[in-house]
Amino acid sequence: MKKITTLIAAFIYMGLSAQLPDNLDYVSPFHEGFAAIQKENKWAFMDDTGNIAIDYRDDFYWNTDAKASYNDIRVIAYPQFSSGRCVVQKIVDGIPMFGFIDTSGQLVIEYQFLNVAPFQNGLTTGIIFEKVFRGKNEFNLDIYEFKFHEVLMDADGNIIEFLNRRDNIQMTKRRYRTPEIRSKILNGNLIAVEKDNLWEIKKLDF
Known part of the structure; x- marks a missing residue:
C-alpha cells in the first residue's frame, strides 16, 4: 500500500512539474485566462495552470x-x-x-x-x-x-x-x-x- 501511495505521489509531482514553459524571452500578464509567452519571434498562450493552450506561432x-x-x-x-x-x-x-x-x-x-x-x-x-x-x-x-x-x-x-x-x-x-x-x-x-x-x-x- 505504501508503495502504491508513493507511486501516486510521484505521478502527481511529475504532472505538476512537467511541461511547464521555460527559457522564455517574455511572459505577459493574464488576460481573460490566458498569458502570452515568447520565444524569439514566436508566441504561444498558456492557461492559468501553466499548460500551453495555443502553441507557438509567428x-x-x-x-x-x-x-x-x-x-x-x-x-x-x-x-x-x-x-x-x-x-x-x-x-x-x-x-x-x-x-x-x-x-x-x-x-x-x-x-x-x-x-x-x-x-x-x-x-x-x-x-x-x-x-x-x-x-x-x-x-x-x-x-x-x-x-x-x-x-x-x-x-x-x-x-x-x-x-x-x-x-x-x-x-x-x-x-x-x-x-x-x-x-x-x-x-x-x-x-x-x-x-x-x-x-x-x-x-x-x-
Missing part, C-alpha cells in the same frame, strides 16, 4: 513601441485576448493584413483589416478593404479596384455600421502607409467618429 501581432495613447493596432504591446479575440497578421504583397483568432487558435475573423483596434465590450473599429476585379488591360494583366471602409464590427465578424468611406490608400508596397483609424469606442453605448477634423458622438444602437 503570426501574432505585437509592437515593441506600443503606447496606451494609440487608438489602433499599435497599442498592442504583446498578444492578448479581449472579448475572446486576439489579433493575428499576414503579409500580402508586402502589406500587413489583420484578422482575429478565438481562444482555440482558430481564425474567426478573416484577414481583412488594414488597421484595427483591439476589441472592447465585444466591439472593434477598423479599416477593411474590398478588392474588386474589373477585367484585363491591353497587356492581359488583371485590373482591380480597391474600396476602403472604416467599420464598427462585433466579435462574430458582423459589421454593425459603416462609419465612413476611406480614400487615397495606396495598395503598393512602396507607397503604402497604414491608414489611421478615425473613430473611438468610448463605452458600450457611445462611439466618437472624426469627420473633417471634428469629432461627433454617436449612440451605439443594436
Whole structure:
C-alpha cells in the first residue's frame, strides 16, 4: 500500500512539474485566462495552470513601441485576448493584413483589416478593404479596384455600421502607409467618429 501511495505521489509531482514553459524571452500578464509567452519571434498562450493552450506561432501581432495613447493596432504591446479575440497578421504583397483568432487558435475573423483596434465590450473599429476585379488591360494583366471602409464590427465578424468611406490608400508596397483609424469606442453605448477634423458622438444602437 505504501508503495502504491508513493507511486501516486510521484505521478502527481511529475504532472505538476512537467511541461511547464521555460527559457522564455517574455511572459505577459493574464488576460481573460490566458498569458502570452515568447520565444524569439514566436508566441504561444498558456492557461492559468501553466499548460500551453495555443502553441507557438509567428503570426501574432505585437509592437515593441506600443503606447496606451494609440487608438489602433499599435497599442498592442504583446498578444492578448479581449472579448475572446486576439489579433493575428499576414503579409500580402508586402502589406500587413489583420484578422482575429478565438481562444482555440482558430481564425474567426478573416484577414481583412488594414488597421484595427483591439476589441472592447465585444466591439472593434477598423479599416477593411474590398478588392474588386474589373477585367484585363491591353497587356492581359488583371485590373482591380480597391474600396476602403472604416467599420464598427462585433466579435462574430458582423459589421454593425459603416462609419465612413476611406480614400487615397495606396495598395503598393512602396507607397503604402497604414491608414489611421478615425473613430473611438468610448463605452458600450457611445462611439466618437472624426469627420473633417471634428469629432461627433454617436449612440451605439443594436
